[in-house]
Amino acid sequence: MAEPVIHARDLGRRYGGRWALGRVDLDLEPGERLLLMGQNGGGKTTLLRVLSTLVAPSRGVLRIFGLDPAREPNRIRRRLALLSHLPSLYEDLSGPDNLQVVARLLGRPGDPTPWLERVGLEPRPDPVHTYSAGMRKRLSFARLLLKEPDLALIDEPYGQLDPAGHAMVDALLRDMAERGTTVIVASHLVDRACVLCGRALLLHEGLPRWSGPSDRAPRAWSAFHAEAPASGGAA
Amino acid sequence: MRLLLALVRKDLLVGWRGRARLVGLSTYAVTLLLLFSFALGPDSTTLHEHAPAYAWVAILSASTLLLAQSFQQEVEGGALEGLLLLPVSPTAMFYAKALANLLLLLFLALVLLPVSVVLFGLRPAGSPVALAGVLALGGAGLVAPGTLYAALTARVKAQQVLLPVLLFPLVVPPLLAAVKATSLLLEGDPMHQVGTWVGLLATFDVLYWSLCGVLFGRVVEE
Amino acid sequence: MRWVYALGALALAALGTGHAIGLLVAPPDRAMGETVRILYVHVPTAWTAMLAFTVAMVAAVGALWSGRPGWDALLEGSVEVGVVFNGLLLCQGSLWARPTWDAWWTWDPRLTTSAIMMVAFTGVLVLRRLLHPPERRAVASAVATIVSFVDVPVVYLSVKWWNTTHQGFSSVETVDPVMLAPLLTSIAGTTLLGASLLVWRTRIAMAARHREDDAPDLPPTPIPLDLEASR
Numbered sequence: 285m286a287e288p289v290i291h292a293r294d295l296g297r298r299y300g301g302r303w304a305l306g307r308v309d310l311d312l313e314p315g316e317r318l319l320l321m322g323q324n325g326g327g328k329t330t331l332l333r334v335l336s337t338l339v340a341p342s343r344g345v346l347r348i349f350g351l352d353p354a355r356e357p358n359r360i361r362r363r364l365a366l367l368s369h370l371p372s373l374y375e376d377l378s379g380p381d382n383l384q385v386v387a388r389l390l391g392r393p394g395d396p397t398p399w400l401e402r403v404g405l406e407p408r409p410d411p412v413h414t415y416s417a418g419m420r421k422r423l424s425f426a427r428l429l430l431k432e433p434d435l436a437l438i439d440e441p442y443g444q445l446d447p448a449g450h451a452m453v454d455a456l457l458r459d460m461a462e463r464g465t466t467v468i469v470a471s472h473l474v475d476r477a478c479v480l481c482g483r484a485l486l487l488h489e490g491l492p493r494w495s496g497p498s499d500r501a502p503r504a505w506s507a508f509h510a511e512a513p514a515s516g517g518a519a
Numbered sequence: 520m521r522l523l524l525a526l527v528r529k530d531l532l533v534g535w536r537g538r539a540r541l542v543g544l545s546t547y548a549v550t551l552l553l554l555f556s557f558a559l560g561p562d563s564t565t566l567h568e569h570a571p572a573y574a575w576v577a578i579l580s581a582s583t584l585l586l587a588q589s590f591q592q593e594v595e596g597g598a599l600e601g602l603l604l605l606p607v608s609p610t611a612m613f614y615a616k617a618l619a620n621l622l623l624l625l626f627l628a629l630v631l632l633p634v635s636v637v638l639f640g641l642r643p644a645g646s647p648v649a650l651a652g653v654l655a656l657g658g659a660g661l662v663a664p665g666t667l668y669a670a671l672t673a674r675v676k677a678q679q680v681l682l683p684v685l686l687f688p689l690v691v692p693p694l695l696a697a698v699k700a701t702s703l704l705l706e707g708d709p710m711h712q713v714g715t716w717v718g719l720l721a722t723f724d725v726l727y728w729s730l731c732g733v734l735f736g737r738v739v740e741e
Numbered sequence: 742m743r744w745v746y747a748l749g750a751l752a753l754a755a756l757g758t759g760h761a762i763g764l765l766v767a768p769p770d771r772a773m774g775e776t777v778r779i780l781y782v783h784v785p786t787a788w789t790a791m792l793a794f795t796v797a798m799v800a801a802v803g804a805l806w807s808g809r810p811g812w813d814a815l816l817e818g819s820v821e822v823g824v825v826f827n828g829l830l831l832c833q834g835s836l837w838a839r840p841t842w843d844a845w846w847t848w849d850p851r852l853t854t855s856a857i858m859m860v861a862f863t864g865v866l867v868l869r870r871l872l873h874p875p876e877r878r879a880v881a882s883a884v885a886t887i888v889s890f891v892d893v894p895v896v897y898l899s900v901k902w903w904n905t906t907h908q909g910f911s912s913v914e915t916v917d918p919v920m921l922a923p924l925l926t927s928i929a930g931t932t933l934l935g936a937s938l939l940v941w942r943t944r945i946a947m948a949a950r951h952r953e954d955d956a957p958d959l960p961p962t963p964i965p966l967d968l969e970a971s972r
Contacts, residue, residue: 298956300875306959338600339741342956361606370597374529376536385532388525389605411536427601486966494966507968664888671881675871685868685885688861689892692899699903719899730891734884737805741877 287350289314289435289466290335295344296490297330304330305490308344312468314434317461317481319498320470321505327490328470329369332437335468336366348435365433369440371420372427375413379405379423382412386427399426404452417444425456435466442473454480474505522607526615533592534623540588541623545630548581552631556638563640570639571701574631575694579661582624583683586665589620590673599739613735617666617728624658641705649713653700656720660693660727667731670738696720749937755930759785762923779837781923785931786830787855793823793935794862798890801883810950813879816886817869818943820862822935827859850901857896861889875954 288311296306305327312318320328333339334346337353337360346353348360373382383396397407403422412420421444428436441453450473457480460467471477478484484501486494486508494504534541555573559565566573593599602612635641668685672678700716763781797819804812834852835845846852865885872878 296959300954301957303957303959307962336604338604343959358606358608361604364604366600366604368597368600370600372597372601374533374592374598375596376533376592381532381536385525385529386601386605388528389522389602389607391521431605488963489960491960491963493963494968500968503968504966507966511966667884667888671884672868674877675868677871681864681868681871684860685864688857688864688896689888691857692892692895695899695903715902719895719902723895726891726895727888730888734805734887737880738884740880 288312288347289316289349291345291347291350292335293345295331295334295341295346297334297339298342303490305334305341305487306343307491308487309492310485312466314466315461315464316483317457317467317469317498319474319477319481319484319501320468320487321472321474321484321501322470322487327487329439330490331487332366332368332439332468332470336364336437337361338366363433364435364437365428365431367424367428367436367438367441369443371412371424373412373420373423376411378409378411379415379419379426380407380409382423383426383430386430390431396426396430399430402426402429402456404448418446418449421445422449422452425453429456433465436460436468438467438469440471441469442471442476450476475502478502520611522611523615526607526611527618530589530616530619531622534619541626544581544585545627547584548577548627548631549634551577551580552634552638566639567641570635570641571698571705573639574635575657575698575701577631578624578628578658579687579690579694580683581627582620582658582661582665583686584679585623585627586620586662586669586686587672587678587682589616589666590669594673603739609736609739610732612739613666613670613732614728617662617731620666621655621658621662624662625654628654628658646704650701650704653697653704653717653720656717656724657693657697657700659724660697660720661690663724663727663731664689667735667738670735692723693720696723745937745940748933748940752930752933752937755926755933757930759923759925759927759930763920763927779833780920781927782931783830783833783837784924785928786826786833787851788928789931789935790823790826790830790855790858792932793819793826793939794858794890794893796939797823797862797886801886801890804879804883805887808876808879810875810879810954811947813875813883814946814950815943816879816882817946818939818941820865820882820886821942822939824859824862824866825938826935827855827862830855831859848900848904850897850904853900854893854897858889858893861892862886865889875950 290310290312292308292310295308295310297304298306308331310318320331322328330339334341335348337348337357340354349363351360353360374385377385379400380396383399384393387393387396400407400423403426405419405422405426412423415423421441425441428438441457442450445453454476457467457469457477461480467481469477469481474484478498478501481498481501484494484496484498484504485492486501486504488508493508496504552573555577556566590599593602599612603609665682665686668682668689669678672681672685675681696716696719700713700720703713703716760781763778797816800812800816800819803809804816831852834849834855838844838847838852865882868885869878869882872881
């Protein structure tokens with residue numbers, strides 16, 4: 285019997301007087317793909333950061349790969365990767381250099397070119413601070429793929445990318461699905477992303493509003509928007 | 520440990536790629552030396568007597584800029600978080616960063632040394648190895664608390680002002696000891712006092728390299 | 742917290758007695774004359790400042806170890822009280838130096854070390870003002886306090902050695918028994934004063950922290966979304 289990759293009960297996180305996340309229950313099996321939906325500031329990023337072990341939860345139970353992130357964060361971190369809204373890159377180094385730094389720290393030095401090609405980048409010696417936002421996003425993706433994680437946490441993969449980039453993300457997500465990687469994707473492009481996922485969860489003001497199979501996600505999304513617009517004034 | 524070397528290599532690579540900044544820092548330090556000379560007047564005996572003091576103050580001032588900058592890149596782009604998730608232990612991160620900063624600081628010192636010799640008319644009396652040793656120990660004393668405090672203040676907008684304010688009282692002991700030891704080495708040491716000062720430097724270094732390494736982990740966690 | 746008022750009253754009584762005896766009854770020193778009377782203020786102030794910073798060190802370790810906001814409030818209170826007494830110490834030292842050596846400042850190891858301590862711990866207070874998230878502020882100021890506190894003996898030692906090239910400074914090493922009574926009373930009074938200020942200040946810090954940080958209840962479980970309601 286396979287252990288769930290993520291087991292969360294009543295998960296919550298507060299910052300001072302404000303609950304950024306609360307009452308989240310989640311069980312994710314290996315190979316499942318989950319779509320996180322919600323408005324900006326709705327808690328998607330907070331949830332991803334808590335699941336990545338970067339941020340400790342303020343309440344609730346959390347087990348990742350069966351391990352407690354408060355006790356054994358490093359064993360968990362070895363097997364997961366986070367693509368956050370910050371690129372996690374060294375601006376003074378080139379793309380290949382950035383990947384090589386990561387590879388060496390993972391104990392797998394080697395040529396980063398294949399990874400660059402997978403995300404549609406050329407191995408150029410220019411430093412990252414000359415890159416466009418789209419190129420930075422692609423490089424961050426390469427960084428995530430390089431790690432070959434068992435759990436991939438991806439925050440807005442389509443952000444800053446052009447239509448060709450969107451197609452690349454779709455291909456990469458499909459690829460990860462084939463390899464059996466467990467994936468959680470937070471995205472505003474609900475119609476596009478729901479096709480690539482099996483389940484979906486909608487967060488509003490940190491609280492779960494709806495969860496279910498991803499083919500019903502677009503319906504839930506429009507139902508959510510059709511609700512009283514006054515609720516958007518809070519937070 | 521291989522991890523440590525990989526991290527040091529990364530920090531030095533970033534430093535090298537950003538070498539325009541290093542040139543800027545060296546120029547800044549040299550400018551300080553020139554300013555001291557102008558402020559004190561052309562009487563070469565005064566300058567000569569206190570040359571180690573001016574040189575070390577210039578190094579200290581330039582090093583705060585170096586240290587502040589060493590964490591800017593890590594925090595702005597989220598590179599630090601990326602490292603934590605690999606996973607990389609914060610302790611390894613500290614020692615690698617401190618070592619890299621020390622090497623960069625020594626590079627600065629090496630630039631300043633011939634300039635001081637020329638400007639202040641120094642004639643080194645002691646052995647160059649001993650001088651290099653004092654430079655390394657003094658630099659190490661500046662860099663350990665400096666790296667810790669640079670990380671501590673990295674997210675504060677007023678970092679450029681806050682870091683020197685926090686750092687300077689801490690580094691008074693290595694500053695005193697380094698200036699004394701340097702001038703004894705350059706002027707001659709009739710009473711063999713260098714040993715005492717080097718001992719103080721070494722004690723400070725051991726104390727702070729261990730203490731700051733332990734505390735660093737708490738500083739980078741969220 | 743009525744006992745704090747009682748503590749403060751006791752402090753003022755002790756201080757009053759000690760200073761009265763010191764100024765009016767006790768004899769002038771053989772060597773230093775009337776200026777020795779600053780002893781009754783200077784020594785207690787130094788002792789209280791050091792005590793406050795030691796409490797700060799304990800609070801800092803506690804804050805890092807357990808993370809409970811009470812330690813952070815104690816840290817804020819004790820550093821602030823320490824800085825105030827340290828500032829007074831520097832003024833007193835300066836006031837004593839003027840008639841004794843005809844200079845407002847000397848590089849006496851103790852005076853110099855207290856000046857450096859002042860800068861270091863004022864830096865901790867400035868750091869606290871500039872960091873807003875309460876948890877990060879607590880960790881940062883705890884770390885800075887520990888590092889600064891550990892530095893104090895090293896600074897003292899290095900200034901002492903640095904100073905041996907200058908002329909030695911006379912200081913009161915032995916205390917005549919006649920002077921002991923007012924001295925001890927003043928020490929007790931100043932310590933109690935420091936303690937009551939510390940307790941008060943810590944309570945203020947605790948209240949401020951509560952205002953910032955109090956955990957409201959989790960919002961209630963939201964009504965599940967009704968997919969059929971639209972269209």
